[in-house]
Amino acid sequence: EAGVAQSPRYKIIEKRQSVAFWCNPISGHATLYWYQQILGQGPKLLIQFQNNGVVDDSQLPKDRFSAERLKGVDSTLKIQPAKLEDSAVYLCASSGGFITGELFFGEGSRLTVL
Amino acid sequence: AQSVTQLDSHVSVSEGTPVLLRCNYSSSYSPSLFWYVQHPNKGLQLLLKYTSAATLVKGINGFEAEFKKSETSFHLTKPSAHMSDAAEYFCVVSPRYTGKLIFGQGTTLQVKP
Structure with missing residues (x-):
């Protein structure tokens, strides 16, 4: 079974530039998550999708971050304009359902903002 | 509100010795823990x-x-550490039937030869 795929793995940009990350979840998983992991901290949920719809985006900085999940499969997370404090690893995860609570994570996209 | 506290940010053990990583949680209802x-x-x-x-x-x-439950703890143990166990470990609480994971700050496990 293929795992969660993310790209790019690494990205370096200057502040005020834009960046986009892509995620392809495990086939058949209805729930998709984006987490932000700042160095030395635990991952923090940015947004949770159930199929096409947003379940929770309460911690997404909506003035600069946006995310979409077209057709209930792939997802894109965009940051525009980027700030220095956005330097982090962006983790995508997917789940087959709420009951087990088990998430499957991709390897992450590491963003460095200079 | 649910939260989780990992009591040690860094744990160092020798290979072959026991591992203990400590975690306390806070939850209004019986949660799932990971x-x-x-x-x-x-x-x-x-x-x-x-x-x-x-x-x-x-x-x-x-x-x-x-x-x-009485101690609101969910400590992780292993009888004998292996070099390959060196990693970051996260204790996680999930409110039932939400699919959300709330992560602790993490504990870095170092295993010395």
């Missing part, structure tokens, strides 16, 4: 999970954790 492991430049991997069945939970690679 331990995830993150090796350098790798994705997070589930070690084990508690979902209200047996209070002693066995996971992969010889790890286990005990759910103690």
Whole structure:
């Protein structure tokens, strides 16, 4: 079974530039998550999708971050304009359902903002 | 509100000695609890999970954790550390039927030869 795929793995940009990350979840998983992991901290949920719809985006900085999940499969997370404090690893995860609570994570996209 | 506190940011053990990583949680209702492991430049991997069945939970690679409701704890243990266990470990609480994971700050496990 293929795992969660993310790209790019690494990205370096200057502040005020834009960046986009892509995620392809495990086939058949209805729930998709984006987490932000700042160095030395635990991952923090940015947004949770159930199929096409947003379940929770309460911690997404909506003035600069946006995310979409077209057709209930792939997802894109965009940051525009980027700030220095956005330097982090962006983790995508997917789940087959709420009951087990088990998430499957991709390897992450590491963003460095200079 | 649910939260989780990992009591040690860094734990160092010698190879072959026991491992104890401590975690306390706060939850209004009976939660699901997990331990995830993150090796350098790798994705997070589930070690084990508690979902209200047996209070002693066995996971992969010889790890286990005990759910103690009276102490609101979910400590992770392993009888004998291996060099390959060196990684970052996260204790996680999940409010039932939400699919959300709330992570602790993480504990770095160092294993010395």
